[in-house]
Amino acid sequence: MPGRTWELCLLLLLGLGSQAALPPPCESLIYCHGELLHQVQMARLYQDDKHFVDMPLSSTPDKVLQRFWELSQAYNHSIPKQKLQEFLKDHFQDVGQELQSWTPGDWKDSPQFLQKISDTKLRVWAGQLHQLWKKLGKKIKPEVLNHPEQFSLIYLNHPFIVPGGRFVESYYWDSYWVMEGLLLSEMAETVKGMLQNFLDLVKIYGHIPNGGRVYYLQRSQPPLLTLMMARYLSHTNDTAFLQENIETLALELDFWTQNRSVSVNFGGKNYILNRYYVPYGGPRPESYSKDAELADTLPEGDREALWAELKAGAESGWDFSSRWLIGGPNLTSLSSIRTSKLVPVDLNAFLCQAEELMSNFYARLGNDAQATKYRTLRAQRLATMNALLWDEEKGAWFDYDLENGKKNLQFYPSNLAPLWAGCFSDPVVADKALKYLEDSQILTYQYGIPTSLQKTGQQWDFPNAWAPLQDLVIRGLAKSLSPRTQEVAFQLAQNWIRTNFDVYSQKSAMYEKYDITNGGKPGGGGEYEVQEGFGWTNGVVLMLLDRYGDRLTSGTQLAFLEPHCLVAALLLNFLLSLLPW
Ligand SMILES: *[C@@H]1O[C@H](CO)[C@@H](O)[C@H](O)[C@H]1NC(C)=O
Ligand SMILES: *[C@@H]1O[C@H](CO)[C@@H](O)[C@H](O)[C@H]1NC(C)=O
Ligand SMILES: *[C@@H]1O[C@H](CO)[C@@H](O)[C@H](O)[C@H]1NC(C)=O
Ligand SMILES: *[C@@H]1O[C@H](CO)[C@@H](O)[C@H](O)[C@H]1NC(C)=O
Secondary structure, eight states: OHHHHHHHHHHHHHHHHOOOOSOOSSSOTTTTSSHHHHHHHHTTOSSSTHHHHTOOBSSOHHHHHHHHHHHHHHTTTOOOHHHHHHHHHHHBOOTTTTEEEOOOTTOOSOOGGGGGOOSHHHHHHHHHHHHHHHHHEEEEOHHHHHOGGGOSBOOOSSOEEOOBTTBOSOBHHHHHHHHHHHHHTTOHHHHHHHHHHHHHHHHHHSSOOSBSBGGGTTOOOSOOHHHHHHHHHHHHOOHHHHHHHHHHHHHHHHHHHHHSEEEEEETTEEEEEEOOOOOOOSOOGGGHHHHHHHHHTSOGGGHHHHHHHHHHHHHTSOOSOGGGTTTSSOTTOGGGOOGGGEEOHHHHHHHHHHHHHHHHHHHHTTOHHHHHHHHHHHHHHHHHHHHHTEETTTTEEOOEETTTTEEOOSOOGGGGHHHHTTOOSOTTHHHHHHHHHHHTTGGGOSSOOOSOSOOOSOTTSTTEEEHHHHHHHHHHHTTOSOHHHHHHHHHHHHHHHHHHHHHHHHHSOOBSEEEOSTTOEEOOOSSSOOOBOOHHHHHHHHHHHHHHTTTOOOSOOOTTOSHHHHHHHHHHHHHHHHSOO
């Protein structure tokens, strides 16, 4: 088998050439590591590196690699751009060939929740967002099942809803907010299919990859699978489905326990919490040239560690943010990234919630031993988060810096994630959280809650605001028993709805993120252009319209409709009217 011999030879040669201490993100010598990927990505043939790694092959990997090897030798390992372009034309297919659009079978006109929305314009808009599920539906063609080696796309049995824009495949944490929207749209069958896809991935890989491509395989995303199941169950009461899959849910949590735990010594005691951590080397294939360029600014010995930290940043969902640069030498340089050195509040809140849900699931299925196990895990995590992450004086939780042995006291909406996740024992924390937001002057932002107060040019920083982070804060505060805190939750919902609605009115599009300066507009910064679609943004808008539909308005909001401001404004008006002109 000459092809095999070639491949082996190639592997050996490449192995000798590279100094990779960490394994590559997947075995593919086309999509994940090796000279072909390197030469193509460093030639920057496309504006976005994701383009190349999404292209299907037109023949077998062996043939493509052999042809590449010949070409590369002919040009002494530096193939001219034009020859590379010809090579791609001959051996690869255009992107998107392997996906087809899909109209969900359970989509229907006029789901009931639309009737709860009083404001006519908002109701019409919600109807248009409901229509968007048909645009965002995707199905994988059978070719991918039959010849997986010719695609970077991972085959999934069931169709799904994608985020949109460059994100044409399935993504993990995005899907939670998409599912919330789908359930309001009465599309539980679509949700079930998406859940089945994720459960299948856990069965095959032991965890859920960041997204549905081989180059995402070794990193996950914020763990929301258990919550997805809980939401599906609350709409369907499909206990049989839970029974069938409870062990797979447990397996996913085992991945976080076995592969993402970290021990923290604090005040003479050892605590176990979780972190984002991806010990795999090489530049991220879908952002290859950027990662390679960034690594060039560092000594050779530090590059593998940088790439691992970038992947951990991607695993956190916050790619990228000053949140993962804090404590390093330079807050605005991505080369300072140290994601795995921080114990994130949100990750631990999500796991705390998952443990509670698992305990409830097992109780529902009559398995008391497992129910007790998860109840204990949750209690331990709650105590640890209280000891390590909670700050009584500030009234919020903070990421813990493992190397510097202290909390990161900067503002991020994730600092309130335990509220949202129900990971607290005394409901009064919601009111402390409100005071925390006031003290941090977060309520002065009228168009959405900023991702941080640091302006770094990264997309998970000021002035960008993201839908899931609005949800964390809004539904967190809404858990308060105090009417004032609940009212602030409503006001924040109104702010976000107005921003989304105003931008939609101008652009007829929904975006993955918004810039909250200057009245709200599509967000910017980071590694790629702002994307339209957009799964989780639509999901969060539908949730807010469902929850507050009787009160939300589309009209210009006087932000100063706060009672004090209103009185002051009326008074001022009255005084002005007394003046002689
Ligand atoms: C091939 O390239 C290397 C450096 O990249 C150079 O040292 C060598 O002389 C080249 N060989 C030929 C035959 O051009
Ligand atoms: C859900 O199903 C279980 C049995 O599978 C039943 O006992 C329970 O009453 C159902 N609950 C609702 C809200 O329908
Ligand atoms: C998780 O850790 C085990 C060993 O503890 C390892 O075999 C496995 O590959 C790891 N999984 C991932 C996705 O890193
Ligand atoms: C920090 O990094 C940025 C971007 O790479 C650079 O412009 C700036 O000069 C750096 N600052 C310091 C103090 O090194």
